[in-house]
Amino acid sequence: MENYFFGMDLGGTNVVIVLMDATGKMLARRSEPTKVSLGPASLVERTADACKTLLAECKIERSNVKGIGIGSPGPLSRSQGRLIKLGNLPGFDNFPLRPELSRRLAVPAVLDNDANAACWGEFWQGAGKNVRDMVMFTLGTGIGGGIVCDGTLIHGSDDNGAELGHLVIQMGGRLCTCGQHGCVEAYASATGTTARAQELLDAGRDSSLAQVYQNAGKLTAKDVFDHAQAGDALALEVVDGTAQALALTSVNMRHVTEPELVVLAGGMINAGDFLLNKVRESFHKQMWALRHESMEIVYATLGENAGAIGAAGLALYAFEHDQLYDAGT
Amino acid sequence: MENYFFGMDLGGTNVVIVLMDATGKMLARRSEPTKVSLGPASLVERTADACKTLLAECKIERSNVKGIGIGSPGPLSRSQGRLIKLGNLPGFDNFPLRPELSRRLAVPAVLDNDANAACWGEFWQGAGKNVRDMVMFTLGTGIGGGIVCDGTLIHGSDDNGAELGHLVIQMGGRLCTCGQHGCVEAYASATGTTARAQELLDAGRDSSLAQVYQNAGKLTAKDVFDHAQAGDALALEVVDGTAQALALTSVNMRHVTEPELVVLAGGMINAGDFLLNKVRESFHKQMWALRHESMEIVYATLGENAGAIGAAGLALYAFEHDQLYDAGT
Numbered sequence: 001m002e003n004y005f006f007g008m009d010l011g012g013t014n015v016v017i018v019l020m021d022a023t024g025k026m027l028a029r030r031s032e033p034t035k036v037s038l039g040p041a042s043l044v045e046r047t048a049d050a051c052k053t054l055l056a057e058c059k060i061e062r063s064n065v066k067g068i069g070i071g072s073p074g075p076l077s078r079s080q081g082r083l084i085k086l087g088n089l090p091g092f093d094n095f096p097l098r099p100e101l102s103r104r105l106a107v108p109a110v111l112d113n114d115a116n117a118a119c120w121g122e123f124w125q126g127a128g129k130n131v132r133d134m135v136m137f138t139l140g141t142g143i144g145g146g147i148v149c150d151g152t153l154i155h156g157s158d159d160n161g162a163e164l165g166h167l168v169i170q171m172g173g174r175l176c177t178c179g180q181h182g183c184v185e186a187y188a189s190a191t192g193t194t195a196r197a198q199e200l201l202d203a204g205r206d207s208s209l210a211q212v213y214q215n216a217g218k219l220t221a222k223d224v225f226d227h228a229q230a231g232d233a234l235a236l237e238v239v240d241g242t243a244q245a246l247a248l249t250s251v252n253m254r255h256v257t258e259p260e261l262v263v264l265a266g267g268m269i270n271a272g273d274f275l276l277n278k279v280r281e282s283f284h285k286q287m288w289a290l291r292h293e294s295m296e297i298v299y300a301t302l303g304e305n306a307g308a309i310g311a312a313g314l315a316l317y318a319f320e321h322d323q324l325y326d327a328g329t
Numbered sequence: 330m331e332n333y334f335f336g337m338d339l340g341g342t343n344v345v346i347v348l349m350d351a352t353g354k355m356l357a358r359r360s361e362p363t364k365v366s367l368g369p370a371s372l373v374e375r376t377a378d379a380c381k382t383l384l385a386e387c388k389i390e391r392s393n394v395k396g397i398g399i400g401s402p403g404p405l406s407r408s409q410g411r412l413i414k415l416g417n418l419p420g421f422d423n424f425p426l427r428p429e430l431s432r433r434l435a436v437p438a439v440l441d442n443d444a445n446a447a448c449w450g451e452f453w454q455g456a457g458k459n460v461r462d463m464v465m466f467t468l469g470t471g472i473g474g475g476i477v478c479d480g481t482l483i484h485g486s487d488d489n490g491a492e493l494g495h496l497v498i499q500m501g502g503r504l505c506t507c508g509q510h511g512c513v514e515a516y517a518s519a520t521g522t523t524a525r526a527q528e529l530l531d532a533g534r535d536s537s538l539a540q541v542y543q544n545a546g547k548l549t550a551k552d553v554f555d556h557a558q559a560g561d562a563l564a565l566e567v568v569d570g571t572a573q574a575l576a577l578t579s580v581n582m583r584h585v586t587e588p589e590l591v592v593l594a595g596g597m598i599n600a601g602d603f604l605l606n607k608v609r610e611s612f613h614k615q616m617w618a619l620r621h622e623s624m625e626i627v628y629a630t631l632g633e634n635a636g637a638i639g640a641a642g643l644a645l646y647a648f649e650h651d652q653l654y655d656a657g658t
Contacts, residue, residue: 075620131486132486133485133486147585147586149478149483150484154478154585154586155479155587156462156586156587156588157460157461157462157587157588157589158587158589160587160620161584161585161586161587162584162585162587163584164584164585166584166617167581167584167585168498168577168580168581168615169497169498169499169500170498170499170500171498171499171502171573171574171577176617178617178618178619179617179618179619180580180615180616180617181615244500245500248497248500251497251509252496252497252581253585255490255491255492255493255495255496256476256483256490256491256493256496256582256585256586257476257483257485257490257585257586258484258485258486258487258489258490258491259485259486260486260487286497286509286510287509288495288505288507288508288509289507289508290507290508291404291489
């Protein structure tokens with residue numbers, strides 16, 4: 001008798017739910033609007049119904065589902081299965097999502113940070129399939145992180161480890177939204193990248209981006225990458241800064257958990273090889289000379305499903321290690 | 330019948346050897362001169378004899394010794410039990426220390442990096458006795474690192490993780506001996522601290538250190554700390570820089586493995602509370618504002634025995650996890 005697992009990735013706009021088998025094969029997938037304004041109880045009801053629909057579609061008995069993994073924006077408490085504070089989901093603060101959903105479905109569950117879930121997804125079924133040690137940076141509005149060390153996800157002593165966007169690479173550097181100065185997120189996230197471009201334009205620098213900026217009142221990271229690829233000097237300077245910051249953070253992580261692989265994920269990897277090659281070059285330029293480091297830097301392969309797939313994978317891992325929380329506890 | 334473990338800490342000047350029981354009680358200790366010029370075969374012979382002397386002193390049968398742990402300067406290969414390159418021990422490069430000593434003693438063994446061994450010693454029997462997650466910085470000529478994550482030592486994918494002295498905190502900053510720019514080691518090691526003081530003096534800055542520098546031709550870290558405590562402005566500025574760099578690296582590690590505890594070890598902690606309080610203050614000043622971080626920063630408690638005690642502890646851990654290498658393999 002085969003074992004199956006649900007994976008759920010809770011986002012501000014949509015919830016992605018997948019049904020997977022223990023070999024990592026995705027049997028079915030649904031995306032539900034989060035409808036934040038309806039509140040968390042409604043979300044539990046609707047996602048539980050979606051899970052039942054997936055079972056019906058696949059003709060699988062609920063008793064064969066051994067666990068559900070839930071990925072949510074942090075901070076959260078894994079042991080209590082409770083969300084703590086969610087900027088994008090007002091009304092969800094302190095909601096005990098794991099026990100509520102688990103009870104409703106009558107399926108044991110685990111709750112984890114969404115960046116951790118996405119990292120685990122890439123490790124289990126994506127870019128990191130063939131390694132034991134990897135680090136993932138999710139490049140979006142901010143920068144999320146995940147660390148797999150010798151086949152185990154690093155959570156930290158209080159479930160808030162792997163906040164890799166807040167690694168400081170410049171003492172007294174750019175102010176980050178977190179209150180620190182010099183975080184890699186302040187340089188290399190989509191927000192950090194566009195902010196640096198806009199500041200140079202505000203200072204009167206010449207660039208093909210000036211017209212776009214003037215028309216729209218702001219820039220997107222895509223604008224900056226497009227104009228850099230077209231050869232604009234200012235845009236190139238900004239993209240080089242993004243690549244340098246990501247490469248330096250990769251250097252630092254190589255000196256901490258020494259991953260075999262750094263995986264870059266998130267919207268910004270749409271910039272393609274243009275960005276990836278710059279990060280790789282900058283890594284080797286900034287890395288120490290004591291020995292050759294064979295670490296690879298690659299793009300994620302699972303796209304927007306990484307979080308849900310990884311959440312299912314975390315449920316499988318917890319099942320195998322007797323770490324699932326019983327339904328209703 | 331009780332189990333016993335040897336721990337050995339190989340240094341450029343001395344080798345410290347301890348005999349411990351499984352509860353962490355040190356039964357006997359010896360320090361042997363390394364006598365590098367006699368070569369590795371002589372070292373194996375003399376340290377094996379020293380181990381036998383410890384057994385005789387304690388009236389313990391060799392068959393009750395379940396393992397020997399060896400801490401050595403890196404880089405090294407744990408799986409092969411082989412030293413790779415040792416700046417302070419010419420003639421020892423590529424020497425298979427673990428199998429040679431293990432065969433000679435007829436005791437199973439493990440080999441690990443000396444900074445890892447010292448970190449494990451503090452975790453097992455010292456400052457980190459009551460935590461599951463800690464990070465250690467050993468502040469000497471360079472800066473060594475060790476990471477314990479959920480009760481397990483982090484080795485990295487190729488045994489060269491936790492090189493925490495080479496975490497970059499300043500893009501394009503001070504040149505480090507490793508070839509990178511901006512490593513914490515280039516700012517906050519004994520060498521980095523004195524170098525920064527000397528540079529300010531060379532630039533003509535006024536200081537009570539000027540006379541010492543002129544007389545001796547160089548400064549020691551102790552000079553800098555002594556004059557800072559006596560109120561010299563330049564020395565204070567330099568010590569503040571050291572504290573800031575150590576605190577920022579602690580901030581960064583809090584965002585990676587999220588230790589409950591950062592332990593500072595090595596010669597520089599002789600500077601006492603004067604330095605420790607500055608590091609603690611700077612940590613809270615530089616840490617993000619998103620939530621209060623209760624991480625503690627303390628000094629190591631085992632002194633120069635940490636490495637040998639930790640090596641014995643690593644042998645115990647390997648014994649319990651069936652990871653010891655049989656004598657002669």
